[in-house]
Amino acid sequence: MLTPELRQQIQNATENVVDTLGVPTIWRQTKDPQATKEIVAGFKSPSWADQEIINAYGIGSKIFTIKVADIAIVEKFDRLTVLDEEYTIDVVMPVHLNGVHLFHKAISKGK
Amino acid sequence: MLPVSVETLRVRVGLDSSDASRDDDINYASELSLSLMGNYCDRLFPEEADYEEIFTHKRGMSLSLIRYPITVVTSIIDSNGTVVSAYHTAAKRGIVNLDAYGCFHEVTVIYTGGYVEGGFPADLLSAFYGIFDQEFAAIGTSSSSAVISSVTVQDVGTVRFDTGGANDSSGAAYLPTSAAAILDNYKRYKC
Numbered sequence: 454m455l456t457p458e459l460r461q462q463i464q465n466a467t468e469n470v471v472d473t474l475g476v477p478t479i480w481r482q483t484k485d486p487q488a489t490k491e492i493v494a495g496f497k498s499p500s501w502a503d504q505e506i507i508n509a510y511g512i513g514s515k516i517f518t519i520k521v522a523d524i525a526i527v528e529k530f531d532r533l534t535v536l537d538e539e540y541t542i543d544v545v546m547p548v549h550l551n552g553v554h555l556f557h558k559a560i561s562k563g564k
Numbered sequence: 565m566l567p568v569s570v571e572t573l574r575v576r577v578g579l580d581s582s583d584a585s586r587d588d589d590i591n592y593a594s595e596l597s598l599s600l601m602g603n604y605c606d607r608l609f610p611e612e613a614d615y616e617e618i619f620t621h622k623r624g625m626s627l628s629l630i631r632y633p634i635t636v637v638t639s640i641i642d643s644n645g646t647v648v649s650a651y652h653t654a655a656k657r658g659i660v661n662l663d664a665y666g667c668f669h670e671v672t673v674i675y676t677g678g679y680v681e682g683g684f685p686a687d688l689l690s691a692f693y694g695i696f697d698q699e700f701a702a703i704g705t706s707s708s709s710a711v712i713s714s715v716t717v718q719d720v721g722t723v724r725f726d727t728g729g730a731n732d733s734s735g736a737a738y739l740p741t742s743a744a745a746i747l748d749n750y751k752r753y754k755c
Contacts, residue, residue, distance in 0.1 A: 466715040466723075474721040495720030516719045558719065 479534040513563035565610040593700040607752040611678035631677040632658025643670035694743035
């Protein structure tokens with residue numbers, strides 16, 4: 454396990470990657486209270502290395518990486534808007550570093 | 565001695581200018597940085613008054629002082645007690661040019677030299693900050709602690725960082741690359 458200092462350093466660095474390379478995204482909660490928030494999220498179209506995701510969710514699927522620091526809970530059917538394209542989340546998976554929940558990995562079948 | 569005021573360094577490390585809680589760490593990092601700069605350039609940067617430098621078995625027409633720029637040379641006395649008074653100084657290069665050829669068993673130079681607080685040139689101060697930041701950040705971490713050179717977040721991308729020569733295998737590996745490049749211009753001129 455990492456030392457707390459090094460884990461924090463890596464956490465900061467990984468969050469910085471999303472801030473640096475991510476895209477402006479608007480999150481809309483489907484359940485009440487139907488909150489919205491403007492965030493920067495990782496946004497990726499599946500590549501040849503993501504065959505399982507393509508097989509499961511289709512060629513038009515998208516992979517979002519959302520910082521837990523931005524939104525604590527992201528759920529299925531929440532909506533993410535990138536520019537004028539709106540995506541509905543189909544599945545959310547957690548990404549951990551040691552015992553810390555860093556990111557939500559959210560997959561959408563497409564806009 | 566600090567090259568800038570302690571208040572400036574407190575702000576530099578993210579503290580309030582009146583917050584003295586980490587002055588020990590600031591002083592340690594500052595002294596270590598100046599020492600590293602000195603080792604790299606083979607000279608001493610901070611000013612010290614009446615600094616005594618002894619040359620042994622010295623021959624020639626010049627003395628290359630280690631602490632400069634020279635403010636004033638107080639005295640040059642050889643081991644026989646003879647006062648050397650015929651000389652000129654190249655203050656910015658730290659050189660005392662003797663008017664006559666010297667052949668000394670031992671010669672002692674007492675002088676005031678170095679940069680005063682707030683008097684460091686901007687580029688030298690930039691090099692100092694580069695080293696100071698590195699050393700201050702390293703306080704409390706072991707020397708073997710990892711330096712993050714790149715971070716990859718799957719499905720997002722990779723960001724690579726300038727590790728400032730931390731992974732450099734050259735002789736100046738303990739200095740950030742940018743600082744070493746600046747300090748190259750401040751290496752001691754020996755003659």
